[in-house]
Amino acid sequence: MIFTIRDDDTNFFTTPEELLTVYGRIWDQCPVSLSVVPFHACTPSKGIPRQYWHGDHTFPVGDNKDLIVFLKQMIQAGRVCITMHGYHHKDEEDGPEFVAGRDLSSKVIKGKRYLEQLFGTPIQVFVPPHNALSFEGWKAVTDSRLSLSGGLSARKRGIRLSDFPDVVLSKISKRRAWCRPRVCRGHVEFGYATLSPSADLKSVIERLSMCRGPSDFFCLATHYWELPHHHNNENAVLRDMLHDLLARAKSISGVQFTSLNTAVNVFSKGS
Ligand SMILES: [Zn+2]
Secondary structure (H helix, E strand, C coil): CEEEEEEEEECCCCCHHHHHHHHCCCCCCCCEEEEECCEEECCCCCCCCHHHCCCCCEEEHHHCHHHHHHHHHHHHCCCEEEEECCCCCCCECCECHHHHCCCHHHHHHHHHHHHHHHHCCCCCEECCHHHCCCHHHHHHHHHCCCEEECCCCHHHHCCCHHHCCCCCHHHCCHHHHHHCCEEECCEEEECCEECCCCCCHHHHHHHHHHCCCCCCEEEEEEECCCCCCECCCCCCEHHHHHHHHHHHHHCCCCCEECCHHHHHHHHHHCC
C-alpha cells in the first residue's frame, strides 16, 4: 500500500516555522506533498491573515524568499514535494475558483510554469481549492496532463454525473474509488481522506484499514494551519492524531510512504 500526506494552502503568508512545527517529526518518515497556491488573492481563507481577506491584491508565493529557500532545501532532502493548489484560490460569488472562475486553462498553464521555475521541480499534481472542480475546471487541469487529488465528487463538481461519462464514481465500489487511483489517458485521479477538526476519525481509520492491500493507495489530506488545534469532538490535537494515524499505517505490512509525484509514476506505469 502506498501512503501519502497531502497538505493544502502553502502560500506567500506561510512561514517555514509553521511547517516545521507540524511536520518536523513527520517528513523524515513520510514526505509531505505540499499543495502550493501560486498567486494567492484577497479572499476569506484561514490560510491567510484575516486583514487580507478583502481587497484586490495578489501575493506571489515567490515573494516570500525565506519560504522558498526553506522549501528548496526540503525538496532536496526528499521531505517535501510541491503540487499546485489552484491559481489564486479566490472564492467567486458562484463557487470556488475551479468551479466558477474564468480563464482556467491559462491559469493552470501559467501557475504550473511559475511553480516549476520557482522550485526547479516538475509539477505533476493539481489540488483544486475546496476539492471542487467544474467540468471546465477538470478539463483545464487534465488538458495540461496534470494528475488530480480532490475534485472527484460529482456534488463538488457541481455538475450532473452524465456530464462525466468517463468518471462515474457512483458505478464503482467505494473501496475501488477510495483505494485505487483512477488512471486515465495522460493523468491519474487520487482519492483522499481528510484530517480536520470536524473529520470523522472512525471513518478515516476505517478507510485506512480498507486500503491496506499491496496495490492500494491512501492519502491523508491536512492543512498545516489546522494541525496545532484541537479536534472538535476527540480530546486530541490534530498533530497528535496525525502521528497516531502514521503509526497505524506503519503497522501495515509492505506500506510505502511516498509523495504524490511518486504515486503518479507508480500508478501510471501500472496502467
Ligand atoms: Zn485550500
